[in-house]
Amino acid sequence: MAQVKFGVIGHKGRMGQALEQAITEAGHVMQIGVDAGGNLGPLASQCDVLVDFSAPDALPANLGAAKVAGKPIVVGTTGLGEEHFVMLAQAAKAVPVLQSGNFSLGVTLMAHLVREAAARLGPEWDIEVLEMHHRMKVDAPSGTAKLLGEAAAAARGIKLSDAMDSGRHGMTGARREGAIGFATLRGGTVAGEHSVIFAGPEERLTISHSAENRMIFARGAVKAAEWLTGQPAGRYTMNDVLGL
Incomplete structure (x- = not known):
């Protein structure tokens, strides 16, 4: 498939580092990397897809940036509560949103x-x-x-x-x-x-x-992001990626 420009939120964490490797392995580009204190808003438009492995508290801002930029977003952040799932459903009315507790x-x-x-x-x-x-x-x-x-x-x-x-x-x-x-x-x-x-x-x-290694989650997230790019607005899961 065509080269995809990724925006990785939480790119200095363990999963962020694994994602950068998986993105490169797949022939794509990590266009931006944002961490705590960074401002995703003006950067989101530079990417084809956003991947969020940061923290629950950052989810509202990250979803907001995705909606403003009109970009699909893959969410792998764990520890989400009911209020976060409401936010995901609302964002999915505007952009493609794929969230999973595990991308293997x-x-x-x-x-x-x-x-x-x-x-x-x-x-x-x-x-x-x-x-x-x-x-x-x-x-x-x-x-x-x-x-x-x-x-x-x-x-x-x-x-x-x-x-x-x-x-x-x-x-x-x-x-x-x-x-x-x-x-x-x-x-x-x-x-x-x-x-x-x-x-x-x-x-x-x-x-x-x-x-055996967190790279399986990173590669799965990259596969999910590839699939999500070009999908219409909506709420998706890894089952959709695998056609289950």
């Missing part, structure tokens, strides 16, 4: 498989999401864990916010029927480990994914 192609397919399993296995199958990341990660559960939990909840016709059960401690009592449990591990330099466990009567099914 393998995780995207994993979420699809989790959705399929949750839809076909009855309520007697309990669902638990286990994740582990490096010691420096600041949010928990991870965006990927939530993405997988959302896939399971959607398949069962429930809201994750109603079913989510995390941080068990002490005398918690018996497991809530229909709950989707989350367990979080942190340590070392783990790039990302995720498992979704379906625990049924006398049998278990586990769907797992291991990330």
Whole structure:
């Protein structure tokens, strides 16, 4: 495809550095890089697409800059709350917006498989999401864990916010029927480990994914940005990129 000019928000962070490498590998150009304290507004128009791996607090300004410049934006920032998803939906009325908790192609397919399993296995199958990341990660559960939990909840016709059960401690009592449990591990330099466990009567099914290097997320984000360029305004996910 034609060379794409990227604007990377949060380019000095771990993911920003990986993105710069992935952009170059794919034959594209990192036109601008912006970090905390930088002013994206006047620079956004120089790019074909924006990629945001910064911080939740920066999202309103970044979406605003994308709308003013009329540029598509890929959002990989984790730790987003309900108010941020409202902002994403509003921005998608004006420009193409693709947001994901994980840009790995393998995780995207994993979420699809989790959705399929949750839809076909009855309520007697309990669902638990286990994740582990490096010691420096600041949010928990991870965006990927939530993405997988959302896939399971959607398949069962429930809201994750109603079913989510995390941080068990002490005398918690018996497991809530229909709950989707989350367990979080942190340590070392783990790039990302995720498992979704379906625990049924006398049998278990586990769907797992291991990330060996954050470059898989960077390459996936570049692929998403390539796909998003030229799309009409709207809200998109990695499922759209893979045609799932």
